[in-house]
Amino acid sequence: MQFIDLLSQKDRIRAALLHRIEGILDRGQFIMGPEVTELESRLASYVGSQHCISCSSGTDALLMPLLAKGVGPGDAVLTTPFTFVATAEVISLAGATPVFVDVKPDTFNMDPDLVGYAIDDAVQRGLKPKALIPVDLFGLPADYDRIVAVADAYRLWILEDAAQSFGGSYKERKAGSFGLVGATSFFPAKPLGCYGDGGAIFTDDSDLDMLLRSIRVHGSGADKYSNDRIGINGRLDSIQAAVLLEKLTIFDDELAARQRIAESYTRRLHCRVVVPRIPEHYRSAWAQYSVLASSAEEREQFIDALQKEGVPTMIYYKTPLHLQKAYDFLGYKAGDFPVSEELSSRIFSLPMHPYLKEEEIEQICSVLLRT
Numbered sequence: 199m200q201f202i203d204l205l206s207q208k209d210r211i212r213a214a215l216l217h218r219i220e221g222i223l224d225r226g227q228f229i230m231g232p233e234v235t236e237l238e239s240r241l242a243s244y245v246g247s248q249h250c251i252s253c254s255s256g257t258d259a260l261l262m263p264l265l266a267k268g269v270g271p272g273d274a275v276l277t278t279p280f281t282f283v284a285t286a287e288v289i290s291l292a293g294a295t296p297v298f299v300d301v302k303p304d305t306f307n308m309d310p311d312l313v314g315y316a317i318d319d320a321v322q323r324g325l326k327p328k329a330l331i332p333v334d335l336f337g338l339p340a341d342y343d344r345i346v347a348v349a350d351a352y353r354l355w356i357l358e359d360a361a362q363s364f365g366g367s368y369k370e371r372k373a374g375s376f377g378l379v380g381a382t383s384f385f386p387a388k389p390l391g392c393y394g395d396g397g398a399i400f401t402d403d404s405d406l407d408m409l410l411r412s413i414r415v416h417g418s419g420a421d422k423y424s425n426d427r428i429g430i431n432g433r434l435d436s437i438q439a440a441v442l443l444e445k446l447t448i449f450d451d452e453l454a455a456r457q458r459i460a461e462s463y464t465r466r467l468h469c470r471v472v473v474p475r476i477p478e479h480y481r482s483a484w485a486q487y488s489v490l491a492s493s494a495e496e497r498e499q500f501i502d503a504l505q506k507e508g509v510p511t512m513i514y515y516k517t518p519l520h521l522q523k524a525y526d527f528l529g530y531k532a533g534d535f536p537v538s539e540e541l542s543s544r545i546f547s548l549p550m551h552p553y554l555k556e557e558e559i560e561q562i563c564s565v566l567l568r569t
């Protein structure tokens with residue numbers, strides 16, 4: 199059994215994708231070809247934002263807005279410690295300091311009630327709080343009603359880390375559209391993934407759009423060889439754009455399948471483990487289906503029993519970022535973010551992809567129910 203099955207998906211798009219790739223080979227425009235422009239306009243309308251800037255990875259999609267907004271040394275950017283390292287890493291790469299805010303125990307997303315404490319913490323460290331990076335963990339958008347209110351109160355701008363939530367939504371709004379700017383990832387294992395690295399940035403701010411397009415190509419000015427600012431090589435290549443265009447044609451169907459699979463897991467497992475809670479009016483993109491065991495020991499028993507039956511599992515995330523060696527220099531200690539620490543000791547993720555069969559779900563659940 200696969201944790202994520204990309205091969206069944208490939209069979210659905212293979213012929214059309216090969217046709218597109220052949221066109222790219224014949225035209226020879228491998229970087230920023232017409233596929234990239236077509237993809238950006240499709241993605242912008244999907245998310246409902248004015249601008250989409252495609253780029254080389256989800257990490258660069260997070261980094262570039264920080265560079266564009268001039269975030270740097272002496273600035274604090276608030277995010278959660280219960281996320282993939284890239285979320286905090288980009289803050290450090292920009293020269294600023296990550297200041298962590300713990301997550302809510304039920305949604306695993308940033309707790310808006312704790313933002314004020316993190317602001318005080320940042321100020322005590324002599325930092326200027328500038329921005330917030332809420333993460334839409336496992337595909338579920340964060341609590342933007344309250345996060346936006348708190349960000350406005352403290353005059354922070356929001357960079358939504360929608361790396362895992364492309365396709366998710368809250369009320370009528372799609373993930374990627376909640377902040378001043380949103381960033382997503384097209385890493386192959388993501389709900390919408392390409393066949394390599396890729397990412398995209400979304401914004402309604404036209405000035406920011408222009409700056410991001412410049413930063414994406416080494417800070418280019420009027421032409422490629424005039425450089426107005428410091429940038430990066432952050433472009434998406436034409437073949438990855440072609441892959442994404444083809445995958446977009448089946449994406450809503452795949453999202454519906456993920457939703458069905460999540461419901462099927464929840465129906466069977468809610469009496470044995472803590473299943474994901476999706477608050478009213480939210481839709482998750484189900485990048486992961488993550489459950490909580492009652493203890494670290496029980497998690498080990500579940501994982502061992504599943505492994506014996508050939509069922510792969512993953513632990514996202516075993517160590518919260520404030521306890522990672524790379525962030526020793528921030529001076530955090532165990533106990534500082536109790537919810538993230540508790541989740542790290544009990545969480546594990548089950549296979550989740552649109553091609554998971556009902557009998558596979560049945561098998562996975564029966565192992566958990568009898569363990």
Ligand SMILES: Cc1ncc(COP(=O)(O)O)c(C=O)c1O
Nearest residue numbers: 255256257282284285361383385
């Ligand atoms: C929450 C989160 N942020 C950022 C990233 C970085 O994306 P990428 O791997 O495309 O650089 C990821 C992807 O792994 C992620 O899960």
